[in-house]
Amino acid sequence: MNNWIDIIALDEIPRLGSRVIRTDTMDVAVFRTRDDQVFALRDACPHKGGPLSQGIVHGTSVTCPLHNWKIDLASGEALGPDEGCTNVFATKVEGGRVLLALKADEAAA
Amino acid sequence: MTKEKLVVVGNGMAGIRTVEELLKLDSDKYDITVFGNEPHPNYNRIMLSPVLAGEKTVDDIILNSREWYAENGITLVAGDPVVEIDRVKCTVKTASGAKASYDRLLISTGSNPFIIPVPGHDRKGVIGFRDIADVEAMLHAAKNYKRAVVIGGGLLGLEAANGLMKQGMQVDVVHLLDSLMERQLDKAASALLKASLEQRGMNFLMEAQTAEILGDDRVTGVRFADGSEVAADLVVMAVGIRPNMALAQQAGLHCERGIVVNDTMQTFDPKIYAVGECVQHRNACYGLVAPLFEQAKVAANHLVEMGIARYEGSVTSTKLKVTGIDLFSAGEFNEGEGDETLVLQDPSQGVYKKLVIRDNKVKGAVLYGDTMDGTWYFTLLREGTDISAFRSTILFGQHDLGDAGHGDASASVMALPASAEICGCNGVCKGDIVDAISRKGLFTLEEVRAHTKASSSCGSCTGLVEAILAGTVGEGYDKAPSKKGMCGCTEHSHDEVIAAIQKGKLKTMQAVRDALDWKTPDGCASCRPALNYYLLANWPAEYEDDAQSRFINERAHGNIQKDGTYSVVPRMFGGLCTANDLRAIADVSDKYQVPEMKVTGGQRIDLFGVKKEDLPAMWKDLSDAGFVSGHAYGKAMRTVKTCAGKTWCRFGTQNSTGLGVKLEELTWGSWMPHKFKLAVSGCPRNCAEATIKDFGVVCVDSGYELHVGGNGGIKVRVTDLLCKVETEEEVLEYCGAFTQLYREEAHYLERTAPWVERVGLNHIKQQVLEDEANRKALYERFLFGQTFAQIDPWKARAEGAEAHEFTPLKIA
Ligand code: SRM
Ligand SMILES: Cc1cc2nc3c(=O)[nH]c(=O)nc-3n(C[C@H](O)[C@H](O)[C@H](O)COP(=O)(O)OP(=O)(O)OC[C@H]3O[C@@H](n4cnc5c(N)ncnc54)[C@H](O)[C@@H]3O)c2cc1C
Ligand code: SF4
Ligand code: FES
Numbered sequence: 001m002n003n004w005i006d007i008i009a010l011d012e013i014p015r016l017g018s019r020v021i022r023t024d025t026m027d028v029a030v031f032r033t034r035d036d037q038v039f040a041l042r043d044a045c046p047h048k049g050g051p052l053s054q055g056i057v058h059g060t061s062v063t064c065p066l067h068n069w070k071i072d073l074a075s076g077e078a079l080g081p082d083e084g085c086t087n088v089f090a091t092k093v094e095g096g097r098v099l100l101a102l103k104a105d106e107a108a109a
Numbered sequence: 110m111t112k113e114k115l116v117v118v119g120n121g122m123a124g125i126r127t128v129e130e131l132l133k134l135d136s137d138k139y140d141i142t143v144f145g146n147e148p149h150p151n152y153n154r155i156m157l158s159p160v161l162a163g164e165k166t167v168d169d170i171i172l173n174s175r176e177w178y179a180e181n182g183i184t185l186v187a188g189d190p191v192v193e194i195d196r197v198k199c200t201v202k203t204a205s206g207a208k209a210s211y212d213r214l215l216i217s218t219g220s221n222p223f224i225i226p227v228p229g230h231d232r233k234g235v236i237g238f239r240d241i242a243d244v245e246a247m248l249h250a251a252k253n254y255k256r257a258v259v260i261g262g263g264l265l266g267l268e269a270a271n272g273l274m275k276q277g278m279q280v281d282v283v284h285l286l287d288s289l290m291e292r293q294l295d296k297a298a299s300a301l302l303k304a305s306l307e308q309r310g311m312n313f314l315m316e317a318q319t320a321e322i323l324g325d326d327r328v329t330g331v332r333f334a335d336g337s338e339v340a341a342d343l344v345v346m347a348v349g350i351r352p353n354m355a356l357a358q359q360a361g362l363h364c365e366r367g368i369v370v371n372d373t374m375q376t377f378d379p380k381i382y383a384v385g386e387c388v389q390h391r392n393a394c395y396g397l398v399a400p401l402f403e404q405a406k407v408a409a410n411h412l413v414e415m416g417i418a419r420y421e422g423s424v425t426s427t428k429l430k431v432t433g434i435d436l437f438s439a440g441e442f443n444e445g446e447g448d449e450t451l452v453l454q455d456p457s458q459g460v461y462k463k464l465v466i467r468d469n470k471v472k473g474a475v476l477y478g479d480t481m482d483g484t485w486y487f488t489l490l491r492e493g494t495d496i497s498a499f500r501s502t503i504l505f506g507q508h509d510l511g512d513a514g515h516g517d518a519s520a521s522v523m524a525l526p527a528s529a530e531i532c533g534c535n536g537v538c539k540g541d542i543v544d545a546i547s548r549k550g551l552f553t554l555e556e557v558r559a560h561t562k563a564s565s566s567c568g569s570c571t572g573l574v575e576a577i578l579a580g581t582v583g584e585g586y587d588k589a590p591s592k593k594g595m596c597g598c599t600e601h602s603h604d605e606v607i608a609a610i611q612k613g614k615l616k617t618m619q620a621v622r623d624a625l626d627w628k629t630p631d632g633c634a635s636c637r638p639a640l641n642y643y644l645l646a647n648w649p650a651e652y653e654d655d656a657q658s659r660f661i662n663e664r665a666h667g668n669i670q671k672d673g674t675y676s677v678v679p680r681m682f683g684g685l686c687t688a689n690d691l692r693a694i695a696d697v698s699d700k701y702q703v704p705e706m707k708v709t710g711g712q713r714i715d716l717f718g719v720k721k722e723d724l725p726a727m728w729k730d731l732s733d734a735g736f737v738s739g740h741a742y743g744k745a746m747r748t749v750k751t752c753a754g755k756t757w758c759r760f761g762t763q764n765s766t767g768l769g770v771k772l773e774e775l776t777w778g779s780w781m782p783h784k785f786k787l788a789v790s791g792c793p794r795n796c797a798e799a800t801i802k803d804f805g806v807v808c809v810d811s812g813y814e815l816h817v818g819g820n821g822g823i824k825v826r827v828t829d830l831l832c833k834v835e836t837e838e839e840v841l842e843y844c845g846a847f848t849q850l851y852r853e854e855a856h857y858l859e860r861t862a863p864w865v866e867r868v869g870l871n872h873i874k875q876q877v878l879e880d881e882a883n884r885k886a887l888y889e890r891f892l893f894g895q896t897f898a899q900i901d902p903w904k905a906r907a908e909g910a911e912a913h914e915f916t917p918l919k920i921a
Contacts, residue, residue: 014656017656018659019913021920034630056634059630059631059633065661065669066671076196082559
């Protein structure tokens, strides 16, 4: 079962931008697309751990700020010729609030 | 089902390429174990020369990392050579006693450098040039000793000598014959090569036969057959290679000069295949990668039991990897009886081209100084093309066919057939490259390398690959060769987008995307920052900056570091500072526990490793002390470097520091297509390095010389002199006008150096010098834009702007 955590109002995440959620064990980047879809990824690029939250968001992907890998927001997978993957967390938007599910094992990892 | 076992002996270029080819065909067939004598994963041996010359590092040349082996389920045993093959039990044994059994065995043990067995050849300091260990030994010697002797004036010897010379050693090259690289060059080209290497400081001892290596424990010199001697602390033997077949011989496989294989790369034992420099195929042994990669393909094909490929031998061509020397040779370049030769010589340009022709077909080619057409000649040679139709102009190169001789480099490459080989190392043809570019939408050299492997080994075909890229991406849109879409989101070029924004009065990003039919709803990480800049530069009063379209450095107003922290560089106008300034910086550094401080190359102080959430508070403290952002992170006006100048310096002619401060006060805060740097030197001694800046001022007794379009950095370019003016006011006006012209016309991410080269200095002179009204209008527009730009972003954020950017949310 998903344990939904209420984290922030949708409006507090800039469109085509992100916010960083700091947990005890890691940072999670929560992205908002142009059409208000919300995605959450572990804030670490599969290449060399760059903070994806700081990248430029376009369509449903983000470009890592350190060496320009493109990461798919929905799957956490690197696009194009690069290969690698970062963790994805489930999100939903209800009543203008963003809810995030950190699975117990991943939050503790 | 259990997999069959494949054991590979020799973790080098041919062996691992075979494994790569095999995985492409069938990644499930074998459990693979690779044994390598060297302690490293597979690396690009070709690039040892650039590593020795200090142009690359060992890390740069690793081809398959240890992760690659792991990801593909390959067991790598590195640093433990195989010493025995038991063909009856089908096992191999290593020096440390480890054993592995095989269903199929691949031998790819490469070759050994030939060490001439003269007395003293085993002294310390006598080595070959084959692997990383040899390069490390050479680099070590270069640090501790002075004199090196390289025996052998062939490809390898010259690359070794060049590298050692670059590492600071005094180098003598000893060669048995009277001309260098006699197996690849004719006498004329060889003489040109020798002259230009001598000019670089290499010394040659020609027709010298080594008789003895002198010394006690370590080498001290070399004695020759005629009794003469030279001193040496290091001797590199580069006189040839011998296929490494000891292991195969011991196992009873049939060997002659190398391990004998048939057209399917099989040895006399059908379970055992061999590829690379260790083999002998149809009486030939090869010492270059291109044929070995062809062998690898064939061997892989048979190992997965597809059984259709045959290796029928290769024709090879050669290039020398000494930066700055262009040399190409292929085929039979020394004419035999009945052959004709065509020669073009232009000594003042250092160009020499020779083709050997037999029955109207190219049989051999030697090119020196201009190797652009090497690929073309090589194609004609391999395909046996009848050249009678263009024989009279063949030496002028391929672009001379078809057009009236005004073709550019890309046109000539584009005229090549799809089957022409571009990358000799990896056997990639033009067709493969064009295909990958058009089908996968590639735009950069890096992408082409990633997808096709072309230009990813020795790099000498980079120019051709770039030309193909330019030619292919430019096609389909327009005939103009320079035209290329800004990015994958649009077919419009930068110039078209700029024109549309200016003429169409487009003032939002959405308007631009709509007007120009963008293919993506919100652009990408490459066009959004560009559009944001163009709109800002053209509509300073109306356009509202879009933070989400800025690269993180410009959004967070600091340089992102590799660990996700930021650096903070306060502006120091003209590099001047007071004791109070320094105290304030020191206090901030203590308060926020800055891990490292450094004086930058731009005459300021950098505070490294600041946590993002600390930035606003830190900026507030700096702002209270009178500092504004130094924009060290932005495509923006950066620094004005100054020298001591007239106030103190005995040579100073004008107040260079004062003028530097005025220029920085004029220009700070301005967003630019790329970074923009200024400097003011007080006299032509030029201590502020003004002649490699985007805008540089050199003070002279009678006024100020204004220099533009300089660049340090990746590709150094010295400025062009724009003009000389008499007063400081004029300096400011010309500076503002030049800057504005650049801001309005240059492409995003184009620095002034390439921009000036693209549009020509004359254009800039017309706009800024000759047309006074235009200059004043440009200057006015610059000043107008500055009224919106000179708002300190740090202060604004310290006061709360964009607070969300700096505040993480916490959940336990
Ligand atoms: C801090 C500083 C090095 C230092 O400690 O001295 C520096 C640091 C960086 N330089 Fe630089 N450059 C610094 C002076 C220079 C200079 C010297 C100068 O300005 O006189 C040059 C050569 C001169 C020139 O630009 O023409 C220089 C040429 C570059 C280049 C190559 C630019 C080019 O056109 O070829 C880059 C890459 C780029 O901009 O794309 C670069 C990029 C960088 C970046 C921003 C790399 C990046 O994108 O992360 C570095 C940020 C380091 C960090 O993590 O904070 N840096 N950089 C210098 C800051 C000066 C300042 O006070 O603002
Ligand atoms: C400095 C230098 C510059 C060069 N420049 C060029 C160039 O510009 N263009 C070009 O085409 N070619 C160039 N070459 C040649 C090219 O590098 C070789 O042709 C190619 O590397 C040969 O591949 P290979 O797999 O046959 O041998 P290698 O790459 O030598 O691989 C053989 C491997 O097997 C290992 N081995 C040997 N015996 C055993 C054993 N018993 N057990 C386990 N492992 C063993 C060796 O240690 C070695 O790592 C250059 C070579 C050198 C040294
Ligand atoms: S030269 Fe500049 S870009 Fe390169 S590491 Fe140093 S600071 Fe970074
Ligand atoms: S860390 Fe993300 S691209 Fe390198």
